[in-house]
Structure formats: C-alpha cells, structure tokens
Amino acid sequence: MRRPDFARTPTFYSVLAVACALALCTLVLFGLVYKQTTAYVISKYDVLLVEELRIFASNSPDQLLQEINDRLLKDPQHIKIAGLFGADGSRIAGNLDLLPPGLTPDVPTNAVVIRLDGGERNAQNVRVAARALPSGRSLVIGRQIDEITEIAKVVMRALSLGLLPAFILTVFIAMFLSKRIFVRVTELNQKIQHVVTSDLRERLPTSGRGDTFDQIAVSVNQMLGDIESLVREIAAVGDNIAHDLRTPLTRVRVRLERGRARAASLDELRTVVDQAIGGLDQSLAIVTALLRIAEIEHSRRLEGFSQVPLGPLVREIWDLYEPIAEDKGVALRVNSADETTVHGDRDLLFEAVANLVDNAIKFTPEGGNVDLTLLSREIGTVVQVRDTGPGITEIERESVTKRFYRSDKSRRTEGLGLGLSLVAAIVKLHGFQFVITAGPGCTVEIICPQMH
Amino acid sequence: MASVLLIEDDKETADEIRAELGDRGYVVDWAANGIEGLDKARSGGAEVVIVDRLLPGMDGLTIIEALRKEGMRTPVLVLSALGAVDDRVRGLRAGGDDYLTKPFATVELIARIEALLRRPTESRDTLLRVGPLELDLMERTAKRGDRVIDLLPREFRLLEYMMRRKDQVLTRTMLLEEVWKYKFVPQTNLVDVHMGRLRHKVDEPNEQPMIHNVRGVGFILRAPA
Numbered sequence: 001m002r003r004p005d006f007a008r009t010p011t012f013y014s015v016l017a018v019a020c021a022l023a024l025c026t027l028v029l030f031g032l033v034y035k036q037t038t039a040y041v042i043s044k045y046d047v048l049l050v051e052e053l054r055i056f057a058s059n060s061p062d063q064l065l066q067e068i069n070d071r072l073l074k075d076p077q078h079i080k081i082a083g084l085f086g087a088d089g090s091r092i093a094g095n096l097d098l099l100p101p102g103l104t105p106d107v108p109t110n111a112v113v114i115r116l117d118g119g120e121r122n123a124q125n126v127r128v129a130a131r132a133l134p135s136g137r138s139l140v141i142g143r144q145i146d147e148i149t150e151i152a153k154v155v156m157r158a159l160s161l162g163l164l165p166a167f168i169l170t171v172f173i174a175m176f177l178s179k180r181i182f183v184r185v186t187e188l189n190q191k192i193q194h195v196v197t198s199d200l201r202e203r204l205p206t207s208g209r210g211d212t213f214d215q216i217a218v219s220v221n222q223m224l225g226d227i228e229s230l231v232r233e234i235a236a237v238g239d240n241i242a243h244d245l246r247t248p249l250t251r252v253r254v255r256l257e258r259g260r261a262r263a264a265s266l267d268e269l270r271t272v273v274d275q276a277i278g279g280l281d282q283s284l285a286i287v288t289a290l291l292r293i294a295e296i297e298h299s300r301r302l303e304g305f306s307q308v309p310l311g312p313l314v315r316e317i318w319d320l321y322e323p324i325a326e327d328k329g330v331a332l333r334v335n336s337a338d339e340t341t342v343h344g345d346r347d348l349l350f351e352a353v354a355n356l357v358d359n360a361i362k363f364t365p366e367g368g369n370v371d372l373t374l375l376s377r378e379i380g381t382v383v384q385v386r387d388t389g390p391g392i393t394e395i396e397r398e399s400v401t402k403r404f405y406r407s408d409k410s411r412r413t414e415g416l417g418l419g420l421s422l423v424a425a426i427v428k429l430h431g432f433q434f435v436i437t438a439g440p441g442c443t444v445e446i447i448c449p450q451m452h
Numbered sequence: 453m454a455s456v457l458l459i460e461d462d463k464e465t466a467d468e469i470r471a472e473l474g475d476r477g478y479v480v481d482w483a484a485n486g487i488e489g490l491d492k493a494r495s496g497g498a499e500v501v502i503v504d505r506l507l508p509g510m511d512g513l514t515i516i517e518a519l520r521k522e523g524m525r526t527p528v529l530v531l532s533a534l535g536a537v538d539d540r541v542r543g544l545r546a547g548g549d550d551y552l553t554k555p556f557a558t559v560e561l562i563a564r565i566e567a568l569l570r571r572p573t574e575s576r577d578t579l580l581r582v583g584p585l586e587l588d589l590m591e592r593t594a595k596r597g598d599r600v601i602d603l604l605p606r607e608f609r610l611l612e613y614m615m616r617r618k619d620q621v622l623t624r625t626m627l628l629e630e631v632w633k634y635k636f637v638p639q640t641n642l643v644d645v646h647m648g649r650l651r652h653k654v655d656e657p658n659e660q661p662m663i664h665n666v667r668g669v670g671f672i673l674r675a676p677a
Contacts, residue, residue: 323645
C-alpha cells in the first residue's frame with residue numbers, strides 16, 4: 001500500500017517522535033504531582049487520626065462509648081469511622097462490621113472495610129489507626145479517603161484537557177510540515193529528472209529564501225554546470241577524435257578509390273594498397289594511444305608500484321634516443337648525477353619520460369639541444385627535459401596536456417598529438433606534478449615530491 | 453610442416469589466418485569455441501596453439517591454465533582485442549608465451565609463430581656464430597672474419613638477440629619488447645634508427661650484407677650466401 005504524502009518524509013516521523021516524547025514527559029510529571037499530592041493529604045490525615053486516637057483512648061470506657069457515638073452522629077456525610085471491638089474481635093460499638101486485619105498499634109494504614117452505616121454495605125477504602133486498650137479491647141479510628149480518588153480524577157481530567165489536544169495539534173503540525181517539505185522535494189526531484197532526461201542546460205529554481213532547499217539547489221546547479229562542461233569537453237574530444245581519425249581514413253579512401261580506377265599494373269595497385277595499410281595503421285595507432293590513456297587514467301592499481309631508481313631510467317632513455325637525436329642533428333645530453341628513487345611504476349615512468357624526450361627531439365630544429373636532467377630540489381626529485389625548440393605559449397600550455405591537442409606549429413611535425421596527454425595521465429596517476437615552462441625553447445618537468 | 457591449432461570464435465578472422473598460414477605451408481586445425489579448443493589442444497597434435505582471449509564456452513586464459521596444469525608445454529600465442537597492458541601481463545602469467553593485440557598485421561602473426569616454433573638457442577656456449585660473424589659473450593667483443601667490430605652496449609645486445617634468432621624475421625614490436633623491454637609503441641622509428649647503426653657496423657660496403665630489411669615486416673639476420 002502506498003503511504004500518504006505526508007507520511008513519506010522523515011520530518012513527519014521526527015515531529016511525531018518529539019510529540020510522543022513530550023506526552024511521555026507530561027504523563028510522568030502528572031504522575032509525580034498525583035503521588036506527591038496524595039502523600040501530602042494522607043500525611044495530614046494521619047496526624048489527625050493519631051491525635052484523635054490518643055484523645056479517645058484517654059477516655060474511660062463509658063465515656064469512650066459515648067464519644068464514639070457522638071463522633072458518628074456528628075458526621076452526616078459518613079466520612080468518619082470509629083469502632084470498638086472486644087478482645088475476641090466482636091463489635092462493641094462503632095460503624096465497622098469487623099476489626100480490619102493486620103493493623104499495627106498507632107500506625108495509620110489503608111484498609112478496605114464494610115461500613116454498617118451509610119446505607120450501602122459496599123467495601124470502602126479507608127485510612128485507619130488502631131490501639132489496644134488496657135481493658136483488652138481494640139479501638140479503631142479512621143476516615144474514608146475518597147478524596148484521593150477525586151484527586152486522581154482531577155488530574156486525569158487536566159491531563160486529557162491539556163495533553164490530548166496538544167498531541168493532536170502536534171500530529172497536524174507534523175503532517176503540515178511534512179507535506180510542505182514533500183511538495184518541495186517532489187518539485188526539486190521532478191526538475192532534476194527533467195534535467196537528467198531532457199535538457200542539461202536547465203537549472204533548478206531557488207526560492208530566494210536562502211534555506212536548505214536553496215542551498216541544495218545551488219549545489220546541484222553547480223554540479224550540473226560541471227557535468228555540462230564535462231559533456232561539452234567529451235563532445236569536443238569526440239570531435240577531435242573524429243577529426244584525427246577521419247583525416248587518415250579519408251586519405252586511405254581516396255587512395256584506394258584512385259588506385260582502383262587508375263592503377264595500370266599490379267605493382268601500382270600494390271603501392272596504393274601499401275599506402276592504404278599505412279593509413280589504417282596510423283588510425284589504429286590513434287585508437288591504441290587513446291585506449292592507453294583511458295587505461296592509465298582509470299587505473300586504480302597502485303600495488304604494482306615499487307621503488308624506481310631514476311638515474312638508470314634516464315640513462316636508458318638517453319641510450320635509446322641518442323641515435324635518433326644524432327640522426328636529426330640534435331644533441332641529446334643526459335645529466336643524472338642525482339641518484340634517487342621514487343615510488344612508482346617503472347614501465348609507466350619510462351614511457352612518460354621517453355615521450356617527453358621523443359617530443360623534445362621532434363620539435364627541436366637541427367643544431368639544437370635537448371637536455372635530460374635529474375635534479376634534486378627541496379620539494380623532491382625533478383626530471384627535467386629542456387629543448388631549444390619553438391616552445392609553448394602561455395595559452396597553449398593548459399591545452400597541450402588535453403587529449404589530441406596539437407599546437408599549430410607542431411601540426412607540421414608528425415605525431416599523434418597524444419604524447420603529452422599520456423604523460424599527464426601517468427604523472428597524475430603517480431601523484432606527481434607536471435609543469436611546462438615557456439621560455440627560450442621549452443622546459444617540461446615531472447616533479448616527484450618526496451614521500452613522507 | 454608445422455601444425456598449428458587455432459582457437460578463435462570469429463569465423464572470418466579464423467578463415468583469414470588459416471588461409472594465410474596455409475599459404476606458408478602450415479597445417480592449421482581450427483576450433484571455434486573454448487571447450488572444443490581445449491579438447492583438440494589436449495590431444496597434443498599441434499606444435500603451436502593460437503588462442504583468442506575471449507571465447508564462448510571457455511575463456512582463453514582458462515584454456516592455457518588448464519593445459520599448463522596438465523603439463524603441456526606447447527607454446528601458446530594469445531590473441532586479444534583487449535589492448536591493456538594489464539591484460540597482457542595476465543595472459544603471460546597464465547602460461548601464454550606471447551601476446552598479440554588485435555588488430556595485428558598478418559606478417560606480425562607469422563613472425564611470432566616462427567619465433568615460438570624456433571625457440572632461440574640458449575646454449576651455454578659463450579661464443580655465438582653466424583657465418584663469418586662472431587660474438588664473444590664473455591669478452592663482449594664482436595668480429596666479422598678478422599675485422600673487429602666496435603659495438604656500443606646497446607648494439608651488442610641487439611646483435612646478440614638477432615644472432616640467437618638467425619634466419620628468422622624479427623618485427624619491430626618484437627625487438628622493442630624483447631631487446632629494450634619497451635612495452636609501448638613509440639611514435640618515432642626507434643628500431644629503424646638503431647638497426648641502421650648496427651647494420652652500418654656489421655655490413656661494410658664491400659661485404660655481403662647480413663642484416664636484411666624485410667619490407668613492411670622487420671629485419672632478418674642471415675649468413676651471406
């Protein structure tokens with residue numbers, strides 16, 4: 001069964017719980033008042049009863065009978081009780097049928113008795129005190145305590161007059177508050193649903209009161225803003241991928257088409273096919289590089305990390321790239337005096353630094369230098385690659401590490417434009433920093449903060 | 453000629469590989485799913501097993517693990533559309549001998565199979581010889597006939613790798629992975645540059661060339677005819 005709207009918010013139950021707690025407290029309070037009042041009343045009675053008992057007992061036996069009869073006659077409302085019983089328990093005078101059992105001399109107690117006067121021979125709650133007389137008889141003095149029941153009734157009436165309406169009122173307030181919150185939550189929810197399903201550009205409305213709901217709306221709006229820009233970014237990346245894949249694929253298509261129409265010999269056709277395969281390989285390399293970046297960016301496996309000595313690593317990279325630099329007329333120099341280790345994945349770090357060196361060699365014109373240096377700074381170990389190439393402008397710096405970006409200058413040089421994105425992903429995975437500094441040429445640094 | 457067991461669920465890919473291997477004289481047996489593949493592999497006829505990583509019925513890695521547990525030492529080449537490095541590591545750890553990511557060039561596949569069929573000479577001999585070429589692993593020296601070849605350490609490593617696999621086509625990726633332990637595809641023609649250096653030293657202009665470029669595939673070291 002579906003619960004009603006008002007019963008579907010935590011507010012309703014909170015208010016209800018508070019109301020219950022209040023009711024419980026009130027009950028305890030009233031109970032205490034009742035207990036204290038009756039105890040006070042009874043103690044007053046007791047003082048009187050003991051006093052009366054003392055006075056009655058001081059009379060001679062004849063006077064006593066007279067006094068008992070007087071006491072009962074002067075009490076038309078049948079409040080008072082008096083009784084004189086023989087040593088064998090038989091009634092001698094008074095309005096009591098039997099000597100109440102279990103009485104302690106001079107100590108007032110509650111008893112249930114049957115009265116002889118007052119018409120009704122019903123059992124009645126009374127307070128009595130008794131004393132054994134020197135003659136062996138027992139004297140009982142007492143009074144009925146219906147007032148106590150009256151007090152209880154008054155207390156109950158006060159309780160029902162005060163507590164019940166208050167409780168009912170609270171329930172209504174709970175329902176009202178709950179309903180109001182429910183309406184706003186539902187409204188927010190519908191808006192969010194709408195944004196999610198149809199239009200990411202829409203935002204949640206705020207009431208302007210600056211309340212919690214407005215705060216939530218503001219937070220959600222911020223989140224939506226972030227999501228929207230991410231989606232845009234992804235779309236842009238998608239466009240870039242499409243562009244970078246389309247270019248080689250279009251070339252392949254054109255070549256194949258022309259080859260099919262124009263190739264006069266098998267050899268000519270083979271040349272065309274070879275070129276087409278080259279183009280396809282280029283496209284596949286782009287896909288591979290993209291997958292690789294995604295793999296690194298989403299990698300949460302850090303258990304493969306170990307202490308990697310950076311000195312041998314940079315020297316090995318130098319060893320690998322030195323002939324390539326030499327072929328291009330670029331001097332690749334390595335300076336790895338600093339023998340430190342960092343916590344990381346050796347293969348990935350190798351790939352990152354190799355990429356930086358690869359890039360530097362690629363962008364440095366003949367006669368230039370590329371320096372691969374291992375530095376020790378206060379913040380930690382730094383792998384620095386500095387070249388004398390065209391450099392990177394301020395604006396380009398940020399975009400350079402984004403997927404597929406290639407600054408216009410570099411578009412002339414071959415490459416997939418993914419190298420630096422890959423480096424950025426690897427560096428981020430390690431918790432290192434990647435800094436590109438413009439200047440004469442370009443300086444890129446991987447800063448590996450010391451582990452504590 | 454060598455017999456190959458191909459466990460591959462995509463029929464078109466399987467047909468291409470079978471045709472290509474058939475042209476080169478291999479006898480190819482084909483299994484389209486994991487269970488059938490494992491049965492055929494167990495019967496032990498094949499000299500090389502090619503296993504697709506993701507198969508219906510039984511995962512490629514499970515097949516390799518099962519075979520290895522039963523003590524089968526037949527070399528296994530894992531094919532996979534999953535290019536992740538992690539996956540490669542998993543494939544080799546399960547007992548695969550080599551790993552090739554789809555899509556691959558057919559020549560690459562052939563070269564890998566050749567390599568698996570002809571395990572390199574891991575002789576304890578400290579002197580490697582191919583024709584007039586001599587490589588002293590103790591002295592770290594190289595000679596072609598009487599001519600001493602002065603090699604850098606990296607060139608020495610490369611030549612040693614090639615001499616252990618003479619007459620065998622070595623692709624660029626194989627060289628990168630094996631000689632340089634390089635696990636990714638660099639953007640530059642690294643291997644060609646290094647090979648150029650080595651060739652320059654090994655084959656002098658007046659000598660018969662020993663290092664040959666196999667167009668579109670890689671390189672091969674052969675004794676002069």
